[in-house]
Amino acid sequence: MEEGKRQKQIAGLMQEELNAIFQRLNMSMMDGGMISISSVKVTPDLLEVRVYLSLFQISDKKATLKKIEERAWEIKKELAARVKTQLRRIPELRYYLDDTLDHVFKMEEIFRQIKKDDEGVSGEGAEKLPEA
Numbered sequence: 417m418e419e420g421k422r423q424k425q426i427a428g429l430m431q432e433e434l435n436a437i438f439q440r441l442n443m444s445m446m447d448g449g450m451i452s453i454s455s456v457k458v459t460p461d462l463l464e465v466r467v468y469l470s471l472f473q474i475s476d477k478k479a480t481l482k483k484i485e486e487r488a489w490e491i492k493k494e495l496a497a498r499v500k501t502q503l504r505r506i507p508e509l510r511y512y513l514d515d516t517l518d519h520v521f522k523m524e525e526i527f528r529q530i531k532k533d534d535e536g537v538s539g540e541g542a543e544k545l546p547e548a
Contacts, residue, residue, distance in 0.1 A: 423458045429499060430465050430507075431456040437494045446483065449474030454514040458507070465507045468514035477513055484511055 419427070434453050438444045444451055454470040469484070471477050484491075488509060496506045 419458070420460065423460065423462070426462055426503070426507075427456045427458045427465075429502065430458070430467075430495075433495055433498050434467060434491070437491055437498070441487070441490065441494070443484065443487070443491075447474050447476065447480050449480075451480070451484075454516070462503070463505065463507050464510060466510050466512060468512050470514045470517055472517070481511060481513060 431453055434456065435444075438451065438453065450472040451474075452470045452472070453467060455468045457466040457468070458464070459466075469481070471480055474480050488511070492506060492509055495509070499506070
């Protein structure tokens with residue numbers, strides 16, 4: 417189902433405010449890596465916000481996600497102070513790992529391997545043609 421106009425507006429507002437909150441609470445850099453909010457999705461009833469986090473150069477992603485969830489109340493309190501005039505109810509925040517960056521790196525590695533294999537095959541084929 418496609419998101420409605422209000423859902424998109426709320427999602428944009430939430431992403432902007434959550435980015436500012438993460439920076440203010442020094443949560444954009446944790447465990448020697450960087451955390452960024454890659455996307456925010458809002459349910460049609462506007463009561464739940466799904467925050468997709470991209471974790472860069474963090475070895476234990478589940479532990480980092482747990483640390484963020486432990487500070488969820490603090491984040492929600494800060495968010496409520498910032499958006500209380502725009503929303504009647506402050507939605508529940510749910511955090512998810514966004515692994516699209518991992519998929520991109522895996523795909524790039526596969527493409528590099530394919531290209532390397534193709535160069536090896538075409539190089540061998542080129543050598544055999546003049547001999548025949």
